[in-house]
Amino acid sequence: DAGITQSPRHKVTETGTPVTLRCHQTENHRYMYWYRQDPGHGLRLIHYSYGVKDTDKGEVSDGYSVSRSKTEDFLLTLESATSSQTSVYFCATQGSYGYTFGSGTRLTVV
Amino acid sequence: GENVEQHPSTLSVQEGDSAVIKCTYSDSASNYFPWYKQELGKRPQLIIDIRSNVGEKKDQRIAVTLNKTAKHFSLHITETQPEDSAVYFCAAILAGNQFYFGTGTSLTVIP
Numbered sequence: 001d002a003g004i005t006q007s008p009r010h011k012v013t014e015t016g017t018p019v020t021l022r023c024h025q026t027e028n029h030r031y032m033y034w035y036r037q038d039p040g041h042g043l044r045l046i047h048y049s050y051g052v053k054d055t056d057k058g059e060v061s062d063g064y065s066v067s068r069s070k071t072e073d074f075l076l077t078l079e080s081a082t083s084s085q086t087s088v089y090f091c092a093t094q095g096s097y098g099y100t101f102g103s104g105t106r107l108t109v110v
Numbered sequence: 111g112e113n114v115e116q117h118p119s120t121l122s123v124q125e126g127d128s129a130v131i132k133c134t135y136s137d138s139a140s141n142y143f144p145w146y147k148q149e150l151g152k153r154p155q156l157i158i159d160i161r162s163n164v165g166e167k168k169d170q171r172i173a174v175t176l177n178k179t180a181k182h183f184s185l186h187i188t189e190t191q192p193e194d195s196a197v198y199f200c201a202a203i204l205a206g207n208q209f210y211f212g213t214g215t216s217l218t219v220i221p
Contacts, residue, residue, distance in 0.1 A: 031207045042116075042199060042213040043154070050207065058208075059111070090153065094207055098144045101153040 003027045006091050006102035013109055019078040021105050023091030025071075031094040032074040034058075034066060036087040037104075043090065049074055081109045112137045114202050116212025123190050124220050131215045133200035134182040140202040143183045144209075145174060148197045157198075158185070190219045 004025045013019050023032060033048040035058075045058030047066040055066050063085060065077045078085055086109045091102040113136040123129045133143075144159035160167045160174045160183065167174050171190075176183040187194055200212040 033209075035211075040119075040213060043211040045208065048208065098142075098156050098159060099146075099154075099209060101155070103153050 004091060004093055004100055004102045006089075006105050008105060009103065010106045011108070013081050013107070015082060015109055016080050019081050019107065021076045021089055021091075021107070023074045023076070023102055025074075025093050027093060027095055027100070028071060029093035029095050030071075032068065033092045033094070033099070034064075034074065034076045035090045035092065036060065036085075037090060038087050046076065046089075078107075081107075083109050085109050111208075112140055112202050112204055112210040114200060114210045114212045116200050116215060118215060119213065120216045120218075122218045122220060125190060125192060127190055129185075129187040129190055129194070129217055129219075131185045131198055131200070131217070132182060133184070133202075133212050134180075135202040135210075136181065137202070137204060138178075138181060140204050140210075142203040143174070143176060144201050144203075145172075145185050146199040146201065148199065148214075150196070154199060187217075190217075192219050192221050195219045 007022045034046040035043040044060045046064050049055045049068040067075045089105045092099040116133045141162040146154035147157045148154040158174050160176050171188050173186045197214045197216050199214050201209045
């Protein structure tokens with residue numbers, strides 16, 4: 001789906017460093033979400049946004065922050081990366097037919 | 111919030127057989143139940159959904175049933191094919207915009 005893109009696709013970072021993941025959508029959807037996917041846990045919500053500068057926490061928000069300064073961009077920041085944050089991160093937007101997911105970012109914290 | 115449980119976590123079937131994946135939810139206010147398919151290394155994609163005012167929905171070889179009284183819903187895949195091999199996620203949404211996902215079922219179709 002060209003309507004939602006994530007960057008980078010892969011990243012390796014060191015423990016303690018800050019990391020920012022970007023989600024960009026061209027669908028003008030109001031709602032955007034960040035999930036992490038881990039074996040045995042499925043998809044868990046980190047943070048979501050319901051409009052520009054309007055965000056809220058999900059079930060696994062500790063250690064993460066988000067920002068949304070424009071409708072099309074939703075940034076996820078790991079303030080000080082830890083090994084437990086090694087995961088695949090998916091951004092999603094909500095349109096008329098439920099969620100559309102981005103291609104994911106595979107983050108490895110070493 | 112909502113709590114969605116999904117079973118089984120892994121499922122193997124012979125090609126041509128049927129596969130059934132079941133999910134239960136906890137909040138009776140949930141009103142929308144989508145199913146996503148995720149192939150290896152790819153993003154989850156919506157394959158079928160059902161709303162709380164409908165008991166069953168079909169789309170070719172896949173169908174979803176909903177029992178609101180028991181608070182469970184199921185995905186049925188008939189005449190399975192190797193390309194059906196993937197991880198399947200159920201989800202439930204309250205009268206809002208947060209999806210609560212099950213933990214996924216890894217389906218393997220054996221040729």
